[in-house]
Amino acid sequence: MRSVAVVSMGGSPGVTTLVCSAASAGDRPVLVIEAAPSGGAIAARWRLDVRAVVNTTARLAMDVSGTVDLWAAAHHPWLGQARVLPAHPSAVVMRQSQVCRWLADRLPTVTHPVVVDAGRVDGSADQLDLLSAVDAVWVLVDPIVEQVTAASAATGWLNKTGTVGLLVRETAGDPARASAASVATTLGWPVVATVPEDRPAARALCGLSPPRRNLHRSPLLRTGGALAERFTAAESEVATG
Ligand SMILES: Nc1ncnc2c1ncn2[C@@H]1O[C@H](COP(=O)(O)OP(=O)(O)O)[C@@H](O)[C@H]1O
Ligand SMILES: [Mg+2]
Numbered sequence: 001m002r003s004v005a006v007v008s009m010g011g012s013p014g015v016t017t018l019v020c021s022a023a024s025a026g027d028r029p030v031l032v033i034e035a036a037p038s039g040g041a042i043a044a045r046w047r048l049d050v051r052a053v054v055n056t057t058a059r060l061a062m063d064v065s066g067t068v069d070l071w072a073a074a075h076h077p078w079l080g081q082a083r084v085l086p087a088h089p090s091a092v093v094m095r096q097s098q099v100c101r102w103l104a105d106r107l108p109t110v111t112h113p114v115v116v117d118a119g120r121v122d123g124s125a126d127q128l129d130l131l132s133a134v135d136a137v138w139v140l141v142d143p144i145v146e147q148v149t150a151a152s153a154a155t156g157w158l159n160k161t162g163t164v165g166l167l168v169r170e171t172a173g174d175p176a177r178a179s180a181a182s183v184a185t186t187l188g189w190p191v192v193a194t195v196p197e198d199r200p201a202a203r204a205l206c207g208l209s210p211p212r213r214n215l216h217r218s219p220l221l222r223t224g225g226a227l228a229e230r231f232t233a234a235e236s237e238v239a240t241g
Contacts (some may be wrong), residue, residue, distance in 0.1 A: 002113040002114070002135060002231055002232060002233070003107060003110070003113070003114040003115070003116065003133075003134040003135050003136075003231065004114070004115055004116070004134055004135060004136045004137070004138055004230075004231040005115075005116040005117075005118040005130065005131055005134040005136075005137050005138070006018060006019055006115065006116070006117060006118065006137075006138045006139075006140055006167070007118045007119065007120065007121050007131070007137060007138070007139055007140070008119070008120050008121070008139070008140050008141070008147075009120070009121055009139065009141060009147050009150040009151040009154060010120060010146060010147055010150045011142060011144075011146070011147055013140045013141060013142040013147065013169055014140065014142075014169065014195065014202065015036075015117055015118075015119065015140050016034070016036075016040075016041050016042065016117050016206075017202045017205050017206060017220070018140060018167065018195060018220075018223075018224065018227070019032055019034075019115050019117040020032070020042070020205045020206075020224075021201070021205055021220050021221050021223065021224030022115055022224040022225070022227045022228045022231075023082035023084070023115065023224075023228070024080065024082065024205065024221065024224065025216065025221045025222070025224035025225030025228055026080075026081075026082070026224075026225055026228035026229070026232065027080055027081055028081060028082075028113065028228065028232050029071075029081045029082065029083070029112050029113075030081075030082040030083075030112065030113050030114070030115060030228060030231075030232065031070060031071055031074055031082070031083055031084075031085070031110060031112045031113070031114045031115075032074075032082060032083070032084040032085070032114075032115055032117065033057060033070070033084075033085045033103065033114060033115070033116045033117070034057060034084070034085065034086045034087040034116075034117045035057055035087055035094075035099050035100055035103055035116055035117065035118050035119065035130065036087050036094070036117060036118065036119025036120065037091065037094050037095060037099070037100060037119055037120075037122055037124065037126075037127060038091045038094070038119055038120060038122075039087060039088060039089045039090050039091040039093075039094055040056070040057075040086050040087025040088060040089055040094075040117075040119075041089070041206075042084060042086040042087065042117075043056060043086035043087070043088070043089055044089050045206050045207035045208075046086075046207050047207070048075065048086055050086070050088055050089065055073045055074070055075070055085060056085070056086050056087060056088045057085050057086070057087050057088070057094075057097075057099045057102075057103065058087065058088035058093045058094055058096075058097040058099055059088070059097075060073060060085065060102075061097040061098060061099045061102035061103070062097045068106075069109075070085060070106060070109070070110050071083060071110060071111070071112050073085065087099070087117075087119075098126060100118075100124070100126035100127050100129060100130040101126045101129055101130070103116070103130055103133070104126075104129040104130045104132070104133040105133075107130075107133045107134065108133070113228075113231050113232040114134070114231075115228075115231060116130070116134060118130060118131060118137075121139075121154055121157075121158070123154070123157060128157070128160065128161065131158070131161035131162075132160070132161045132162060134161075134162075135162075135163065135231075136162070136163040136164070136165060136231075137158060137161050137162070137163070137164050137165070138164075138165045138166070138167050138192055138227075139151060139158065139164060139165070139166055139167065139187075139189065140167040140168075140169070140195065141166065141167070141168055141169065141183060142169040142177070143168055143169065143171065143177045143178040143179070143180070143182075143183045144176060144177055144178075145176075145178075148178060148183055148186060148187070151187055152186055152187055155187055155188060155189075164189045165189055165190055165191070165192035166180070166183060166184055166187060166189045166190065166191045166192060167191075167192055167193055167194075167195055167227075168180035168183050168184075168191060168193075168194050168195065169194070169195050169197070170194050170195060170196050170197055172197045180194050192227070192230070193223055193226060193227055194223075195220070195223055196219035196220055196223060198218055198219045198220035200212065200218065201215060201218035201219070201220035201221055202220060205220070
């Protein structure tokens with residue numbers, strides 16, 4: 001299994017956008033699974049009607065037969081060879097259907113590389129199970145003081161999940177933002193990548209504006225492609241290398 005989960009500590013540093021960029025950038029068959037306990041954004045952004053035919057992670061988690069093939073159940077609305085299982089947009093539905101625990105049990109059955117959008121760290125036992133079931137957890141932080149402080153209070157909990165790496169939003173010249181190196185020193189996790197400020201590509205990946213012809217050459221898609229290489233590579237290379 002080659003799987004990675006991306007999480008945030010607070011705010012909205014761009015987890016969902018980055019996960020979509022990693023899936024969109026490569027031409028490999030990656031499965032994106034959105035499992036944010038606070039509810040998902042992908043279905044709404046891509047106009048997938050969760051009341052009708054669309055399989056969300058919440059709907060699948062409530063299927064008692066337990067035999068679902070996640071790759072076969074997933075959608076491919078925009079991501080080339082990648083497929084996506086969006087979360088339900090509602091936190092209430094996500095919690096009622098216990099998506100994190102269900103997914104922790106199902107992940108070993110998936111044969112494709114998986115990237116999980118695990119949303120914000122909430123410290124729950126269910127989320128601990130999910131993050132422990134993937135090969136690596138990548139924590140995305142915008143290096144402003146509240147996110148770094150929140151992350152440093154959660155390092156002990158996150159370290160229990162296994163291998164942890166850091167994704168740091170670039171500072172864009174803002175002196176109030178710390179460098180990736182200093183965030184790594186504070187938190188004790190290696191930097192997997194820095195994530196560029198790239199509004200046009202982020203808007204396209206959020207379904208807010210049509211993609212430009214050269215979207216694949218944008219800074220955010222290049223970062224996504226490099227990350228996709230990491231989790232589609234051999235298991236031994238997934239960690240931080
Ligand atoms: N790298 C980026 N550069 C510029 N804007 C971004 C970037 N990543 C995300 N955004 C924007 O920030 C907002 C939140 O992104 P989202 O991916 O939903 O965050 P999260 O999943 O962490 O809550 C969106 O409007 C998105 O377009
Ligand atoms: Mg999100």
